[in-house]
Amino acid sequence: MSGDDQRRGYMIGQTGFAVRALEPALYLVATPIGNLSDITLRALETLAAADIVACEDTRVSRVLLDRYGIRRRTTAYHEHNAAEAGPRLVEAVLSGKSVALISDAGTPLVSDPGFRLVGEVVEGGGRVVPIPGPSALLAALTASGLPSDAFFFAGFLPSKAGQRTTRLEELRGVPGTLVFYESPRRLADTLAAMVGALGDRPAAIGRELTKTFEEMRRGSLADLAKAYGEEDTPKGEVVICVGPPLVADTPSAQDVDALLLSLSDELGASRAAGEAAKMTGGRKADLYRRLMELKGDGG
Template sequence: MSSDISSSSRLSGEPKSTRGAAQPLDPGLYVVSTPIGNLRDITLRALDVLRQADEILAEDTRIARRLLDAHDIRAKVSPYHDHNGAIRRPDILEKLASGASLALISDAGTPLVSDPGYKLVHEASESGHKIIPVPGASALLAGLVTSGLPSDRFMFCGFLPAKSKGRQSEAARLAEIPATLVFYETGPRLASSLADLSEVLGKDRTAAVARELTKLFEETRRGTLEELAQHYAESSPPKGEIVLLIGPPVEQALDQDQIDNALKTALETLPMKQAANQVAAQFNIPKRDAYQRALTLKDG
């Protein structure tokens, strides 16, 4: 942490005339975000890092080359993905130990977010090497800001299970989380996933489907889970990358009659304080409020 702080301080203390210029890369592993569609959605700093890195570790070198060629970057690129990670990591760690500056990219967006890279970053960090984030495009954030759903608190849940039973089980586990839920999904599974989520989370739960973000046919469709499930069940499976977002559960207004009936029932067998505490826990209300209501009911 201290090295990161000193690096930031060093940059902020430079003369204004050089702050926008590319700085020589320190040794370490640079985790670089790349565009999710539009090739211009890449930061100036990311371009600087990709130009200067000793080597770029790419999920798919062919996709990486298209990005690099678009920005006239000639750099050494080698594959790093889930299938060769275990074999490649020792060599990568050795290069970092010798003082190399390496850039890690995925096919699109931010590495490690439903993409390869976690094990490499973890092992590099454990070995004492510097990890430098180079932030940028992210499908989950792009989907969140276009969804119209609450963005003050959200939870990224990755991909839903492929089978219906697994999806419903996962939905039940997430049902009461007071945050917007963000998933990645595939076109062929979207309609069935929406149907399962509607069944478990409720047909009226608000949601949004964002696809092809930053691309020519970008689209965000909003509605209830039932409405979206019906729409995609009646249409062809959508193409492209999909972000599925579901709004937080709506807090139900407490029914005072229910609370009163629960208090009356509890008071038949329990002392007032104990009865009030039991009902307070049941309805998630302050114990003091439950006790005052119990007094009113008893006096009445």
């Protein structure tokens, strides 16, 4: 093996597999979400051969690279330095280098700023190559026991209660399983908010997926909210899966109007619209506007 070959990393540590030179491109490399064995041979070959490995956190990624004896140049690329680091990575690709993009865990671009980098490379005429693999989203969905033929990934909900409720109400009518990432500190509050905004649907909580203390808890949103509200704050990464809207007869427009007026006799307009949303599956904002129209028509 020549010295140049050694510098290029054509043999990786003690793994012993050959590494071919990469064509100039941005390679989106999925990495393990917990268990370091969950990585593909193609991902290892790509990381070993790339001119630059762009990491969300170089210290976190170094654990994976060291595990497989990969010695490549790394650079940080994350939401706080994307404006500065992004143009340098785009220029590297467009000038003929291979750049491998990895996140701390899972598939790049899922809840991280990589989509901007991809867009800039594409706009500049560069090539983007996906190297598929682990994803917390798909791992939780497939193990949840909930329908997976149609689903909507909503990422992280807003941390402020009002904004969180508004977002959940926007998602209420999505005809598929909803998947969210959440902080363990906010899990109990988020589940309670989901009960209020989405109704009591089947759900599943994936925690520490692929790790030693992996947990998948299933039940109704109300039962899960009660359980987590009474327990100590859990540890680890959390994925929430919520089943599709429960099948029910769609009320007629006349029935909805009658319900709104009836509720508004006892509740304020905002609360009446909220209760009607829970009962009909409609959006609170739309029902509130309709109630205002009805009140206006009635003088």
